[in-house]
Amino acid sequence: MEKVTIKKLAEELNLSASTISRALQDSYQIGSQTKQRVLERAAQLNYVPNYHASGLRKKVSKTIAVVIPEVADSFFAQAINGIEAVAQDSGFHVLIYLTHESSAKEQAILKEFQNGRVDGVLLSITAETTHYNYIQELITRGIPLVLFDRVCEDMLTTKITTNDFESSYLATKHLMDCGCHSIALLSASNSLAISKNRLAGYKQALTDRGRHFKENIVVECSKIEGKNYLLIKELLSRPDRPDGIMATVEKQATSIYQVCRELNLPIPEKVKVVGFSNLQSAAYLNPALTTITQPAFAMGKAAATSLFKALKRTNGSIVAESQVLSSVLHVRDSTCRL
Amino acid sequence: MEKVTIKKLAEELNLSASTISRALQDSYQIGSQTKQRVLERAAQLNYVPNYHASGLRKKVSKTIAVVIPEVADSFFAQAINGIEAVAQDSGFHVLIYLTHESSAKEQAILKEFQNGRVDGVLLSITAETTHYNYIQELITRGIPLVLFDRVCEDMLTTKITTNDFESSYLATKHLMDCGCHSIALLSASNSLAISKNRLAGYKQALTDRGRHFKENIVVECSKIEGKNYLLIKELLSRPDRPDGIMATVEKQATSIYQVCRELNLPIPEKVKVVGFSNLQSAAYLNPALTTITQPAFAMGKAAATSLFKALKRTNGSIVAESQVLSSVLHVRDSTCRL
DNA sequence: GTGAAAGCGCTAACAT
DNA sequence: ATGTTAGCGCTTTCAC
Numbered sequence: 001m002e003k004v005t006i007k008k009l010a011e012e013l014n015l016s017a018s019t020i021s022r023a024l025q026d027s028y029q030i031g032s033q034t035k036q037r038v039l040e041r042a043a044q045l046n047y048v049p050n051y052h053a054s055g056l057r058k059k060v061s062k063t064i065a066v067v068i069p070e071v072a073d074s075f076f077a078q079a080i081n082g083i084e085a086v087a088q089d090s091g092f093h094v095l096i097y098l099t100h101e102s103s104a105k106e107q108a109i110l111k112e113f114q115n116g117r118v119d120g121v122l123l124s125i126t127a128e129t130t131h132y133n134y135i136q137e138l139i140t141r142g143i144p145l146v147l148f149d150r151v152c153e154d155m156l157t158t159k160i161t162t163n164d165f166e167s168s169y170l171a172t173k174h175l176m177d178c179g180c181h182s183i184a185l186l187s188a189s190n191s192l193a194i195s196k197n198r199l200a201g202y203k204q205a206l207t208d209r210g211r212h213f214k215e216n217i218v219v220e221c222s223k224i225e226g227k228n229y230l231l232i233k234e235l236l237s238r239p240d241r242p243d244g245i246m247a248t249v250e251k252q253a254t255s256i257y258q259v260c261r262e263l264n265l266p267i268p269e270k271v272k273v274v275g276f277s278n279l280q281s282a283a284y285l286n287p288a289l290t291t292i293t294q295p296a297f298a299m300g301k302a303a304a305t306s307l308f309k310a311l312k313r314t315n316g317s318i319v320a321e322s323q324v325l326s327s328v329l330h331v332r333d334s335t336c337r338l
Numbered sequence: 339m340e341k342v343t344i345k346k347l348a349e350e351l352n353l354s355a356s357t358i359s360r361a362l363q364d365s366y367q368i369g370s371q372t373k374q375r376v377l378e379r380a381a382q383l384n385y386v387p388n389y390h391a392s393g394l395r396k397k398v399s400k401t402i403a404v405v406i407p408e409v410a411d412s413f414f415a416q417a418i419n420g421i422e423a424v425a426q427d428s429g430f431h432v433l434i435y436l437t438h439e440s441s442a443k444e445q446a447i448l449k450e451f452q453n454g455r456v457d458g459v460l461l462s463i464t465a466e467t468t469h470y471n472y473i474q475e476l477i478t479r480g481i482p483l484v485l486f487d488r489v490c491e492d493m494l495t496t497k498i499t500t501n502d503f504e505s506s507y508l509a510t511k512h513l514m515d516c517g518c519h520s521i522a523l524l525s526a527s528n529s530l531a532i533s534k535n536r537l538a539g540y541k542q543a544l545t546d547r548g549r550h551f552k553e554n555i556v557v558e559c560s561k562i563e564g565k566n567y568l569l570i571k572e573l574l575s576r577p578d579r580p581d582g583i584m585a586t587v588e589k590q591a592t593s594i595y596q597v598c599r600e601l602n603l604p605i606p607e608k609v610k611v612v613g614f615s616n617l618q619s620a621a622y623l624n625p626a627l628t629t630i631t632q633p634a635f636a637m638g639k640a641a642a643t644s645l646f647k648a649l650k651r652t653n654g655s656i657v658a659e660s661q662v663l664s665s666v667l668h669v670r671d672s673t674c675r676l
Numbered sequence: 677g678t679g680a681a682a683g684c685g686c687t688a689a690c691a692t
Numbered sequence: 693a694t695g696t697t698a699g700c701g702c703t704t705t706c707a708c
Contacts, residue, residue, distance in 0.1 A: 053685035286624030391701035
């Protein structure tokens with residue numbers, strides 16, 4: 001069974017290659033009975049148009065890339081879901097890249113996107129990323145890029161985020177309402193805008209209640225597996241141990257539960273916990289985890305939708321049509337028993 | 339800033355296109371000082387080889403596809419992690435496709451892979467998939483395909499699975515050891531091999547203990563969101579309500595917890611639960627969930643590794659070098675309080 | 677060690 | 693409504 005190409009079809013049907021091509025694309029120039037014949041024969045011979053050939057010719061790939069720190073996180077898993085839904089609708093394919101919080105890896109990945117493999121990019125930057133020229137470069141070269149969740153604030157492109165300041169402000173206030181006097185903040189990074197916003201909301205809440213901010217109670221998380229557990233253990237072993245924790249990264253929550261169990265610190269009696277988390281099982285944890293839940297699926301959809309819009313514009317330019325979606329605070333037992 | 343191609347480089351350096359091409363590929367035919375010059379200038383001009391052009395010429399895409407039912411499941415998320423790790427090592431790119439348990443979608447996706455977009459495929463079939471000709475077809479056409487977790491048993495290709503029969507056997511015995519007399523099985527599908535194996539292990543365990551098998555206590559799950567909750571609620575509302583449940587799909591576990599809470603059926607006192615699950619938080623659920631945990635990351639790695647091996651063989655043929663990895667039973671409070 | 681030329685499979689002017 | 697031609701950017705014979 002040899003490869004079926006347009007040329008082959010052309011011979012078979014005594015037509016020219018261009019006629020075949022046009023018929024397959026349902027061009028208005030082609031007579032309907034000819035179309036019929038072509039389509040029929042193509043189906044019979046199981047003709048499949050060569051991806052690279054048309055891609056080379058048309059300079060499109062019908063592919064977008066999703067570049068994220070990791071997948072084993074409900075937020076990103078749900079976001080991918082949203083992205084994939086929109087992509088499948090638009091006939092686009094989705095490449096996944098995991099940076100594992102390595103800025104160098106991120107840079108290498110984006111750099112390669114100049115080769116025509118992808119038409120657009122959805123990016124959630126690493127906790128390490130501090131300079132953005134390689135991202136800007138990609139946009140300059142005509143590859144639309146939409147940032148989501150972990151964005152670079154000063155970049156001129158669409159950004160899909162959540163109301164991180166408010167969420168964090170609300171969560172911190174909630175912890176104080178529940179009686180916390182010393183609230184620790186587990187942060188993803190010192191440099192990420194999202195982290196800064198969450199930190200700012202946290203500080204504002206303290207200020208509004210006349211509390212003062214203690215530097216040493218903000219813990220920047222490590223990307224090294226297992227290291228966070230130790231950082232949390234250290235935090236909760238201090239003589240002036242905090243009585244509240246806000247974890248801004250999903251997976252920190254389980255580490256906190258683990259440490260509290262080991263140190264015999266009942267939640268919420270000794271330590272109250274709120275986590276930024278999209279875990280389906282949050283309500284069934286022991287104790288049920290109070291969460292800030294982001295609209296992950298919707299964010300994925302919004303980011304992808306915006307990207308495809310840019311892709312449809314002939315010039316491919318991205319109008320910065322950023323959106324801020326709202327997270328929801330779900331109060332559960334980890335902050336106050338009912 | 340105009341597009342830099344090999345042709346452009348050739349002009350700049352007064353060399354032919356072929357020389358440039360060879361130099362960039364570090365061909366032995368090219369003098370080292372020439373190579374130097376080419377590489378230098380290419381870097382200066384930020385030359386990036388066109389993906390479609392080389393793909394068309396060489397008939398490779400350096401891309402694999404991962405086709406799975408969903409991402410929002412720890413098993414698949416972890417598997418993707420493993421796959422991506424191997425792929426990045428080998429310089430391959432990873433496309434993700436979600437079938438959402440639709441066999442038709444799966445078929446459409448695989449069909450398109452005949453176009454040269456991917457060099458190989460990793461597949462975990464839908465619960466609906468019953469005929470496999472379109473999968474076999476792909477392999478026949480020279481696209482290596484490795485099945486993982488949800489495999490088609492009678493297909494001649496590499497299959498990466500876990501010891502589902504034994505795991506299920508073990509879990510069922512464990513439930514009986516904990517005092518269960520009537521154990522329900524929540525199954526993913528009646529047709530999937532993996533489900534059949536888990537069912538078989540379950541039945542065997544019953545038989546070995548002289549219990550007899552009741553048809554109506556096996557519930558086939560629906561792919562409709564929310565429907566499973568109702569099925570479980572019906573199950574646990576029966577007069578002859580089971581006192582044990584084995585959930586073979588991860589997300590069923592939270593539905594069970596929800597239903598038990600609503601019906602005021604304490605776990606494990608009234609109902610004991612074991613779930614096939616890779617949830618990181620299983621140990622922190624209320625009560626801690628007894629799980630069968632699959633080596634998801636390792637399975638992803640194994641599947642990808644096997645695929646790349648096939649890709650390296652010039653003929654691309656897949657030697658069926660299937661592997662069966664072992665799952666682990668983690669006994670926790672949902673089956674017996676310590 | 678380097679160049680010329682052909683062609684991967686498709687599409688899009690430009691004819692007619 | 694259909695055919696002719698050129699070319700996307702690269703690789704790879706084949707020649708020198």
